[in-house]
Amino acid sequence: MSNVYEINHPLIQHKISLMRDKDTGTKDFRELLEEISMLMAYEVTRDLPLREVEVETPICKCLTKVLTGKKLGIVPILRAGLGMVDGVMKLVPAAKVGHIGLYRDPETLKPVEYYCKLPPDVQERELIVVDPMLATGGSSIAAVNSLKERGCTSIKLMCLIGAPEGIQAMQEAHPDVDIYIAAIDEKLNEHGYIVPGLGDAGDRIFGTK
Numbered sequence: 001m002s003n004v005y006e007i008n009h010p011l012i013q014h015k016i017s018l019m020r021d022k023d024t025g026t027k028d029f030r031e032l033l034e035e036i037s038m039l040m041a042y043e044v045t046r047d048l049p050l051r052e053v054e055v056e057t058p059i060c061k062c063l064t065k066v067l068t069g070k071k072l073g074i075v076p077i078l079r080a081g082l083g084m085v086d087g088v089m090k091l092v093p094a095a096k097v098g099h100i101g102l103y104r105d106p107e108t109l110k111p112v113e114y115y116c117k118l119p120p121d122v123q124e125r126e127l128i129v130v131d132p133m134l135a136t137g138g139s140s141i142a143a144v145n146s147l148k149e150r151g152c153t154s155i156k157l158m159c160l161i162g163a164p165e166g167i168q169a170m171q172e173a174h175p176d177v178d179i180y181i182a183a184i185d186e187k188l189n190e191h192g193y194i195v196p197g198l199g200d201a202g203d204r205i206f207g208t209k
């Protein structure tokens, strides 16, 4: 079974509370999501491998460490995942970005894929799939299915808020994909929305409602 890492740093909790508030407008919502994504990326990248190199400081030569191993890729699930890309890129500016477009059919709650564009060497990269909401889990499961069908083997999922149902579904579908999440909420409502959640993340990021 995959690991679930709840990243509940006080700064993140504070910023999520502001995002939950229905009176928080689009500009602040977007900025908060970017800030939280950067803070989360710090934890998601904690186990990146290092190698020793020699560097000459103004004082003397020393052995010191730099990143090594697989290159990173960020894969936002459109639309709402786009709101997390810039925050992660602030910490790992050399990462390549792939996009997977999925929308959730409002009747069936099943994800429908409408777009997929990935870096050509995506199979060789360590991927971080980003989406603020893990509700039924259908969208994240489908996005990871798409990546695996294209040969990707090293995948993590980073979400802002999850429902227990979605976390469990994701763990069962993809036991090799670790989940990094900032808040685990109570449940889903009858429309598949996370309770208490923050409403429709895509609409709040882009001002479409």
Ligand code: PRP
Binding pocket: 077, 078, 079, 080, 081, 102, 103, 104, 105, 109, 111, 131, 132, 133, 134, 135, 136, 137, 138, 139, 140, 166, 192, 200, 201, 202, 203
């Ligand atoms: C939202 C959200 C996730 C999905 C989560 O996207 O950004 O992708 O729902 O729900 P699930 O876990 O039940 O699949 P939505 O389908 O509303 O599309 P949008 O981002 O384009 O608004």
Ligand code: URA
Binding pocket: 080, 133, 135, 192, 193, 194, 195, 197, 198, 199, 200, 201, 202
């Ligand atoms: N998608 C959202 O944007 N919010 C939810 O609560 C569930 C799915």
